[in-house]
Amino acid sequence: AKSKEIGILRAVGARGTDVFKIFFSESGCIAAICFLISSIASYFVCNIINSETADVLSLKLLEYGALQVGLILAISLVVSLLATLLPVYLAARKSPVESIRAL
Secondary structure, three states: OHHHHHHHHHHOOOOHHHHHHHHHHHHHHHHHHHHHHHHHHHHHHHHHHHHHHHHHHOOOOOOOOHHHHHHHHHHHHHHHHHHHHHHHHHHHHOOHHHHHHOO
């Protein structure tokens, strides 16, 4: 389905970089939502595990801070970039007619 959309965009005159920007912005929005959900979930899971281990072992097992949030952000952006770059690159190399007829 995406290759057909790419073919249509290329047929109306969009360059390969324009197509990549369109699909990367879509993928970036999804990555941002996943980043927010995973950051919030990680915070709560770390607090739950730390409270349970503090009762039993009297130590803090997991740490959650700015470094961990940055790591989650970096991973989500890299995965989003890779998941967008390769399919769009392969579909944008084809001629518009060939992309539309592929389906």
